[in-house]
């Protein structure tokens with residue numbers, strides 16, 4: 001079982017990293033293999049709808065290939081996102097808009113948890129911004145015992161949010177539980193469903 005932890009903060013060692021470290025420690029304790037990916041702070045384009053990925057299956061802007069490869073190699077994914085103005089930073093939104101459009105199969109049917117960090121408020125806005133991408137890809141959404149958020153403005157201060165840290169451990173445990181159950185299901189011949197061919201009904205065509 002391999003878990004990918006993605007840090008979508010521009011800060012390598014901020015409060016988002018603190019939350020992810022708590023998940024990682026719990027997953028290690030449970031025996032899961034983890035990989036860590038830091039999105040970094042390079043500027044990224046959002047999807048331009050150019051259609052260039054249609055034939056090639058990859059985005060014309062190559063800067064999401066490493067992230068897509070990391071998703072491909074994982075059984076489950078935990079994404080940590082900081083709160084920027086009551087939502088997720090543009091960098092991760094831009095990356096995911098292109099990744100879901102060009103290489104959706106790298107996340108399809110994989111359990112995903114999104115955890116958020118912030119200094120003061122509206123952290124669920126950031127979580128929701130990221131989570132909704134995976135609702136386009138049949139991903140089971142994993143939760144904790146409370147919305148998966150932690151309060152802090154840097155690595156150290158997030159370490160004082162004992163309840164938030166406990167919730168991060170519960171997200172990790174729930175993720176491990178679901179992945180273990182899916183492994184067992186697979187061994188017993190129960191796999192994920194095969195999606196029907198897509199029906200695309202543009203609203204204007206109904207008028």
Ligand SMILES: Cc1cc2nc3c(=O)[nH]c(=O)nc-3n(C[C@H](O)[C@H](O)[C@H](O)COP(=O)(O)O)c2cc1C
Pocket residue numbers: 009010011013014015016017082083084085086087117118119120121122123152153154155
């Ligand atoms: C541009 C910007 C906007 C922010 N907006 C919010 C906000 O709306 N709510 C909040 O709680 N914190 C907000 N913060 C604070 C960050 O969420 C907080 O510093 C958090 O630690 C960032 O995670 P990181 O340390 O992993 O980068 C904002 C920070 C920045 C840079």
